[in-house]
Amino acid sequence: xxxxxxxxxxxxxxxxxxxxxxxxxxxxxxxxxxxxxxxxxxxxxxxxxxxxxxxxxxxxxxxxxxxxxxxxxxxxxxxxxxxxxxxxxxxxxxxxxxxxxxxxxxxxxxxxxxxxxxxxxxxxxxxxxxxxxxxxxxxxxxxxxxxxxxxxxxxxxxxxxxxxxxxxxxxxxxxxxxxxxxxxxxxxxxxxxxxxxxxxxxxxxxxxxxxxxxxxxxxxxxxxxxxxxxxxxxxxxxxxxxxxxxxxxxxxxxxxxxxxxxxxxxxxxxxxxxxxxxxxxxxxxxxxxxxxxxxxxxxxxxxxxxxxxxxxxxxxxxxxxxxxxxxxxxxxxxxxxxxxxxxxxxxxxxxxxxxxxxxxxxxxxxxxxxxxxxxxxxxxxxxxxxxxxxxxxxxxxxxxxxxxxxxxxxxxxxxxxxxxxxxxxxxxxxxxxxxxxxxxxxxxxxxxxxxxxxxxxxxxxxxxxxxxxx
Numbered sequence: 001x002x003x004x005x006x007x008x009x010x011x012x013x014x015x016x017x018x019x020x021x022x023x024x025x026x027x028x029x030x031x032x033x034x035x036x037x038x039x040x041x042x043x044x045x046x047x048x049x050x051x052x053x054x055x056x057x058x059x060x061x062x063x064x065x066x067x068x069x070x071x072x073x074x075x076x077x078x079x080x081x082x083x084x085x086x087x088x089x090x091x092x093x094x095x096x097x098x099x100x101x102x103x104x105x106x107x108x109x110x111x112x113x114x115x116x117x118x119x120x121x122x123x124x125x126x127x128x129x130x131x132x133x134x135x136x137x138x139x140x141x142x143x144x145x146x147x148x149x150x151x152x153x154x155x156x157x158x159x160x161x162x163x164x165x166x167x168x169x170x171x172x173x174x175x176x177x178x179x180x181x182x183x184x185x186x187x188x189x190x191x192x193x194x195x196x197x198x199x200x201x202x203x204x205x206x207x208x209x210x211x212x213x214x215x216x217x218x219x220x221x222x223x224x225x226x227x228x229x230x231x232x233x234x235x236x237x238x239x240x241x242x243x244x245x246x247x248x249x250x251x252x253x254x255x256x257x258x259x260x261x262x263x264x265x266x267x268x269x270x271x272x273x274x275x276x277x278x279x280x281x282x283x284x285x286x287x288x289x290x291x292x293x294x295x296x297x298x299x300x301x302x303x304x305x306x307x308x309x310x311x312x313x314x315x316x317x318x319x320x321x322x323x324x325x326x327x328x329x330x331x332x333x334x335x336x337x338x339x340x341x342x343x344x345x346x347x348x349x350x351x352x353x354x355x356x357x358x359x360x361x362x363x364x365x366x367x368x369x370x371x372x373x374x375x376x377x378x379x380x381x382x383x384x385x386x387x388x389x390x391x392x393x394x395x396x397x398x399x400x401x402x403x404x405x406x407x408x409x410x411x412x413x414x415x416x417x418x419x420x421x422x423x424x425x426x427x428x429x430x431x432x433x434x435x436x437x438x439x440x441x442x443x444x445x446x447x448x449x450x451x452x453x454x455x456x457x458x459x460x461x462x463x464x465x466x467x468x469x470x
Contacts, residue, residue, distance in 0.1 A: 001018065001019070001020060001021075001108070001109050001130040001132065001133070002017070002018065002019035002020075002021060002026070002045055002047070003016065003017070003018050003019075003128075003139070003192075004016065004017045004041060005192065005209060005210075006032075006037055006038070006041070007196070007209070008032055008061075008315075008350070009312065010312060010313050010314065010315045010316055010347055010350070011032075011060055011061050011199070011315050011316060011350065011351075012195050012196045012197060012199035012205070013030075013032065013060065013061055013194060013195055013199065014030070014192070014193065014194050014195065014196065014209075015028060015029060015030040015031045015032060015038075015064075015194070016028070016029045016030065016141060016192060017029075017038060017041055017042070017047075018106060018109055018111070018128065019042075019045060019047045019106070019107075019109075020106050020107025020108045020109045020132075021045070021046075021047075022107055022108055022132065023106075023107030023108065024046060024047055024048055024107070025047065025048055025050040025051075025106045025107045026042055026045075026047040026048065026049050026050060026051075026106065027049070027050065027051035027052065027053065027074075027104060027106045027109075027111065028049055028051075028052050028053075028068055028074075029053055029054065029055065029126065029141050030053075030054050030055055030058070030063075030143065030194050031052060031054075031063070031064035031065060031067070031068045032061060032062075032063075032064045032350050033061075033062050033063070033064040033067050033260065033263070033349050033350050033352075034064070034346040034347075034349055034350060035064050035067050035068045035071060038068060039071070039072070042072075048072070049068065049072040049074045050072075050074050050075065050106065051074050051075050051076075051077060051104055051106055052065050052068045052069045052072075052074045052075070052076050052077070053065070053076070053077040053078065053098075053104065053111075053126075054078065054143075055079075055123060055124050055125065055126070055141065055142075055143025055144065055145075055194060056079065056119065056120045056122055056123040056124065056143055056144060057079075057086065057088070057120060057122060057253060057256045057257050058144075058252060058253075058256050059156050059245075059249040059252050059253050059256075060195075060199065060246075060249060060252060061252060061315065061350050061351060062252055062255060062256065062260045062349070062350060062351060062352045063256045063260055064260075065078070066091055066092070066259055066260055066262050067260070067262055067263060070262045070264070071264075071265075075096065076092065076094065076095035076096065077095060077096045077098050077104055078092050078095045078096070078097060078098070079097075079098060079099075079113075079115075079122040079123070079124045080097035080098060080099050080122075081099055081100065081115045081117070081121070081122045081123075081124065082117065082120070082121035082122030082123075083121060083122075085121070086120065086121045086122040086257075087122075088257060088259070089257055089258040089259055090258065090259065091258050091259010091260070092259050098113050098124070099113065099115070100113060100114060100115035100124075101113065101114075104126075108130070108131040108132045109128065109129065109130055109131060110128070110129045110131060111126040111127070111128050111129075111141075112126065112127045112129070112137070113125075113126060114126065114127055114140075114181055115181075116142070116143075116145040116177040116181055116182070117170075117173040117174075117177060118145065118151070118152065118154050118170050118171070118173040118174025118175075118176075118177050119143075119144040119145060119151075119152030119153065119154060119156070119170065119174065120144070120156075120157065120170075121170075121173070123143060123144065123145055123152075124143070125140055125141060125142045125143055125145050125146075125181070126140070126141040127139070127140050127185075127189075128140070128141060136186075137185075137189060138188070138189060138190060139189065139190045139191075139192060140182075140185065140189050140190070140191050140192070140213070141192050141194075142182075142191055142192065142193045142194070143193070143194045144193070144194055144195060145174075145177060145182075145193075146178075146182055146191055146193060146211075146216060147193045147195060147196075147205045148191075148193060148196070148205065148207075148208045148209075148210070148211045148216075149205065149211070149216075149219070149220055149221065150205050150220070150221070150222075151174055151178070151220075151222060151238070152174070153238075153242050154166075154167050154169075154170025154171045154173070154174055154238065154239075155167035155170070155239060155242055155245070156245055156249060157170065159245030159249070167239055168235065168239075171234070171235040171238050171239055172231060172235060174234075174238065175225075175226070175231045175234050175235065178222065178226055179226055179229075182213065182216075183213070183217060183226060185213045186213065186214075187212060187213050187214025187217065188212065188213070188214065189212060189213045190210055190211075190212055191210060191211045191212060191213060191216065192209075192210050193210075193211075196208075196209065221237070222234055222237070222238070225237065241394060243392055243393060243394060244392050244393045244408040244410060244411060245410075246319065246320065246408075246410030246411065247410060247411045247413070247414035247415070248319040248320070248323070248351060248410070251323075251324075251325060251352065252351070252352070255352060260352065261354070263349065263354065266342075266345070268338060268342070269333075269338060269341050269342055269345060269356065269357075269358055269359050270357075270358040270359075271338065271358065271359055271360070271361065272332060272357075272358040272359065272360050273360075274360065274362075274364065274365035274366060275365075277332055277360050277366065278365070278366055278367070280332065281302065281304070281366075284329070285329060285330075286329055286330050286331065286332045286357060287304065287305065287306060287322075287327070287329050287330070287331050287332070287444075288302045288304075288305040288306070288331075288332050288334065288360075288366075289305065289306050289307075289308050289331050289332065289333045289334060289344075290302065290305045290306070290307050290308075290334055290363075290440075291308060291309060291310055291311075291333060291334045291335060291344065292307075292309065292334065293309050293310075293433070294307065294309065294432050294433055294435070294436035294437075295432075297371065297436055297440075298370065298371055298373060298436070298451075298453075299370065300363075300368035300369065300370055301363070301368060301369065301370075301371065301440075302363065302366055302367070302368060302369075303367070303368075303369045304443070304444050305440060305444075306321045306322060306331075306437075306440045306441060306444065307321075307436045307437050307439075307440040308321065308344075308437065309433065309436075309437070310344075311340060311343040311344040311346075311347055312347075313347075314344045314347035314348055315347040315348060315350040315351045316351075317434075317437050318347070318348050318351060318353050319351040319353070319410070320409050320410050320412070320413065320437060320438065320441065321413060321437060321438070321440060321441035321444075322353055322441075323413060323414070324352055324353055324354070324355065328355075329355075330355040330356060330357040331348075331353070331355060331356045331357065332356075332357060332358050332359065332360060333345070333356060333358075333359040333360070334359070334360055334361075334362075334363065335359045335360075335361065336361060337361070338359070341359035344356075371436075371439065371440075371443070371451060372449070372450040372451065373450065373451050373452075373453045374426055374450045374451070374452050374453060375453050375454075376452065376453070376454060376458050376459040376461075376462045377462055379401075379426075379452070379459070382426070384422070384423035384424065385423050385424045385425070385426050385450070386405065386419070386420045386423055386424070386425050386426065387401060387403055387404040387405065387426050387427075387428070387452075388404060388405050388406070388407055388419065388425055388426065388427050388428075389401070389404045389405065389406045389407070389427075389428060389429075389456075390407060390408060390409040390412060390427050390428070390429050390434060390435060390438045391406075391408065391409070391429050391430055391434065391456070392408055393406065393408060395430065399456075399467035399468070400456070400467060400468055401428065401456065401459055401467065401468065402467075402468040403468075404428070404468075405418075407419070409429070409434045409437065409438040412438050412441065412442060413438075413441045413442070413445060416442075416445060416447065419442075419447060423448075424448050424449075424450050425442070425447055425448060425449050425450070426449075426450050426451075426452055427439050427442070427449055427450075427451055427452065428451070428452035428455040428456055428459070429455045429456065430455055430456050430457060431454075431455055431456075431457050432451070432453070432454060432455045432458070435451050435452070435455050436451065439451050
């Protein structure tokens with residue numbers, strides 16, 4: 001059996017390729033939407049992707065299940081658990097609907113579906129048996145059910161899918177799934193989750209790629225609650241201190257349930273001239289993405305541009321600043337070369353930002369403006385201004401500038417009504433990176449924004465500063 005993990009550092013998301021070398025068949029679990037990585041891996045090992053599946057309707061990225069199946073002819077399998085409210089839509093009419101106990105056979109390898117609700121009602125995990133070596137499962141693909149040191153948060157349906165207090169039932173379902181499904185397995189079973197540290201799908205995810213049932217039974221934060229059969233203690237601890245759910249999660253849930261659009265093989269991005277880009281900007285036909293760091297952006301950028309610093313976190317930050325359901329202008333990327341531009345495009349399609357029309361290698365010759373900045377020492381004398389912390393909820397709680405309101409960067413563009421309409425909005429993050437990103441989106445939305453230069457760390461470095469906390 002071949003088992004390979006494909007990890008996306010941008011979204012802290014893991015997908016898996018499992019193959020049977022004897023028959024040349026493979027299955028991909030929880031694929032992302034830019035699928036070349038799976039095609040290359042299959043070709044390298046002489047495998048045919050015969051099956052594609054996913055553990056649940058994802059919230060943090062757009063699924064590549066349909067994309068990969070369309071390209072390879074692989075058979076698609078999706079959950080039929082969770083009731084009618086969690087039934088996959090028309091984009092999956094040709095998919096096999098699988099339930100608890102159903103099996104997917106990939107040569108000598110068998111994947112048995114295990115219904116593990118809690119993170120979402122329809123969630124499946126897969127017990128994997130390598131028939132060439134054993135008669136019992138040796139691996140569990142847990143999706144967003146069990147992570148290394150944590151479990152999937154049950155509150156995303158409230159936060160991003162319009163649910164009302166579903167978190168409590170979800171937390172109780174997680175407790176039952178751990179008790180009745182996970183902890184009944186032998187300690188040796190290896191656990192391969194869909195996310196690692198940095199994901200917003202949990203609050204304490206470990207950085208290690210895998211774990212075992214026995215290790216989690218002994219050392220996970222939730223283990224003592226399960227050992228004591230303390231459901232309420234588990235629920236209370238699980239629901240406390242969860243990170244912010246980004247606003248784009250709602251779009252991911254909706255599109256993943258219906259079925260993401262199939263892109264097909266992409267063509268190379270065209271390189272545009274300065275004159276072409278300036279014309280597009282003058283006619284309001286495109287949006288420039290300034291991919292430089294915030295210090296360079298502060299020296300001069302294109303008015304109305306969005307700051308997404310580089311490809312490595314383009315999916316995360318792109319989803320903060322660009323809503324394809326509301327914004328119909330395509331993007332033009334600042335990139336040093338075609339390869340860099342296409343890498344960034346690949347990251348953007350992971351969150352459904354498909355409208356990228358080209359790239360430009362320099363801002364020379366374009367009309368530039370300097371974003372407004374405020375020095376930390378100027379805060380004290382400021383009047384008619386409103387200070388807004390765009391860091392995460394837990395960061396704000398641990399310490400913030402006195403008098404500042406909180407609106408996390410991943411929610412700001414969708415919650416403009418929480419910003420004051422009179423006076424200037426002064427934004428800050430921890431060091432300035434996220435602040436520049438969020439401020440660019442707010443300016444484009446018409447908000448009068450000034451960035452606190454150096455952000456929170458810069459403010460702390462000034463004399464006699466004491467952070468507020470709650």
